[in-house]
Amino acid sequence: MQTQLLRQPRVAPSILSSDFAHLSDQVGDVMDAGARVIHCDVMDGHFVPPITLGPLIVGSLADQVHGAGGILDVHLMIERPEHQIAEFAKAGADMITVHWEATPHVHYALKAVRETGCMAGLALTPATPADVIADVLDEVDNLLCMTVNPGWGGQEFIEHSIPKLQRLRELLPEGVPLEVDGGIDATTAPRCRQAGATLFVAGSAVFGTPDPGKSYQEIADAIGG
Numbered sequence: 001m002q003t004q005l006l007r008q009p010r011v012a013p014s015i016l017s018s019d020f021a022h023l024s025d026q027v028g029d030v031m032d033a034g035a036r037v038i039h040c041d042v043m044d045g046h047f048v049p050p051i052t053l054g055p056l057i058v059g060s061l062a063d064q065v066h067g068a069g070g071i072l073d074v075h076l077m078i079e080r081p082e083h084q085i086a087e088f089a090k091a092g093a094d095m096i097t098v099h100w101e102a103t104p105h106v107h108y109a110l111k112a113v114r115e116t117g118c119m120a121g122l123a124l125t126p127a128t129p130a131d132v133i134a135d136v137l138d139e140v141d142n143l144l145c146m147t148v149n150p151g152w153g154g155q156e157f158i159e160h161s162i163p164k165l166q167r168l169r170e171l172l173p174e175g176v177p178l179e180v181d182g183g184i185d186a187t188t189a190p191r192c193r194q195a196g197a198t199l200f201v202a203g204s205a206v207f208g209t210p211d212p213g214k215s216y217q218e219i220a221d222a223i224g225g
Contacts, residue, residue: 014203033213048151062092089116097121148182157183169196
């Protein structure tokens with residue numbers, strides 16, 4: 001079921017930009033509008049300056065998201081993510097993404113994710129070249145290309161991400177989703193779609209608006225999702 005959901009273009013609303021006093025209601029709004037991938041940005045205050053959420057928040061959403069037929073996409077922007085993988089899997093994550101830049105043991109970390117039964121994602125920051133993924137392609141179920149510098153919502157889309165997405169699409173095996181995260185809205189999402197992206201993380205463009213469900217739908221319509 002999880003991999004089936006990612007075989008077509010999808011918008012993944014990021015709860016980083018949600019109102020945490022009304023988190024369940026806002027997640028419900030976007031899922032009622034059609035969202036089936038909920039993106040959870042985990043930050044540790046070391047790999048990136050902010051501190052955000054942990055397994056408790058992921059666990060608090062698991063029944064709601066899974067009950068609606070969705071998946072939890074957990075993006076670990078933390079140092080040495082291999083030490084935390086088991087806890088997020090236990091909390092209900094369906095896909096766990098680690099950063100190339102956050103551990104000297106990328107291959108090990110990806111295998112550790114798969115061993116929990118979760119899909120393994122690999123993320124690259126804007127300064128990391130696309131070609132670094134060549135030696136771990138067999139361990140990657142999803143590739144996340146950051147189109148802003150990780151750590152803060154609401155940043156402007158980095159233009160040189162477009163040729164990088166094109167290169168990543170060339171490198172990835174057929175059927176592996178290419179996720180894009182940063183500055184994604186109804187204008188930038190179609191451009192990324194044309195470059196090969198298939199999964200579109202949108203935070204402030206969804207939850208930073210008065211009607212998250214409507215905003216989600218506008219982006220989904222723009223990518224044909």
